[in-house]
Amino acid sequence: IDDWLLEAYIWQFGGQIISEDGEEMLIYSPETVAAWNFFQKGVREGIFIFGVSGGNELDLSGRIAMVVRSTGSIGYLKQNAKYDLGATTMPGQVKEVVPIGGANVFMFSARPQAEKEAAWEFLKFLTSTENTKRWSLATGYMTSRISAFESQEIQKIMTDDPRYALTYQQLKDSAVRRPWYGPYPEVHAMITSAWEDAMSNPTKDVDAILKNLHEEAQYVLDDYYF
Known part of the structure; x- marks a missing residue:
């Protein structure tokens, strides 16, 4: 459901x-x-x-x-x-x-400046090319950055295991x-x-x-x- x-x-x-x-x-x-x-x-x-x-x-x-x-x-x-x-x-x-599908990450504006700066550093770390690539390789989820998608590791796994390429095929052909x-x-x-x-x-x-x-x-x- x-x-x-x-x-x-x-x-x-x-x-x-x-x-x-x-x-x-x-x-x-x-x-x-x-x-x-x-x-x-x-x-x-x-x-x-x-x-x-x-x-x-x-x-x-x-x-x-x-x-x-x-x-x-x-x-x-x-x-x-x-x-x-x-x-x-x-x-x-x-x-x-x-x-x-997918999910979101947020920062809240009504917080002290120091917290917002710390949150921004965390979000940059979380959504970095290296981490989104790592997440995709481990789960099969689509990468959230083009730089990660174009990486050697993602391109290789899609060639070695075509099951990982399906998400990108559907994104291009039938996603809404x-x-x-x-x-x-x-x-x-x-x-x-x-x-x-x-x-x-x-x-x-x-x-x-x-x-x-x-x-x-x-x-x-x-x-x-x-």
């Missing part, structure tokens, strides 16, 4: 989540209904396994043939999987779409910016709750679940913006 995965599933079926200005929900559509029905049918027929916990253990169990995970899982899976580990780009139904809007945490929680409801009870009416989700999320947007 990761947010970026749910975004991917909707977009890959041609659906949308929210308007560009963040004020109008677009999640209830024939495309999104088709996407959720597809996955619910897979759960119902025993093709997919859905669970809200224990994912790592399941992925390593050998009981499943394919898993959708972040590229940052490559290092973990290589180290822990007891089977031959392959990797490929994200699948698509109508189109191939991969949300750009994720939606961001004021009440995102609240709306996202509603989306994941609806997804969990549909997948953990795979006989439920997906159309009704998504219609109710759309209406409740739109109420949150209206309350926030107006």
Whole structure:
């Protein structure tokens, strides 16, 4: 139920989540209904396994043939999987779409000058070419600096192990910016709750679940913006 995965599933079926200005929900559509029905049918027929916990253990169990995970899982899976580990780009139904993930680092302006100077030195260290390269080599995450990407070590590992090149291939071919809007945490929680409801009870009416989700999320947007 990761947010970026749910975004991917909707977009890959041609659906949308929210308007560009963040004020109008677009999640209830024939495309999104088709996407959720597809996955619910897979759960119902025993093709997919859905669970809200224990994912790592399941992925390593050998009981499943394919898993959708972040590229940052490559290092973990290589180290822990007891089977031959392959990797490929994200699948698509109508189109191939991969949300750009990641995290952020911040400095706060309302702090004493000495703290800000110390924080700036730490951020420079954390995001240096050497450290972002080291992080990428260990995990499989995309480097956050072009200088690291162009380094001999990153270029070599992509040649020696093509699994590490997939993130950059997807960035070029199918990556899109994720939606961001004021009440995102609240709306996202509603989306994941609806997804969990549909997948953990795979006989439920997906159309009704998504219609109710759309209406409740739109109420949150209206309350926030107006």
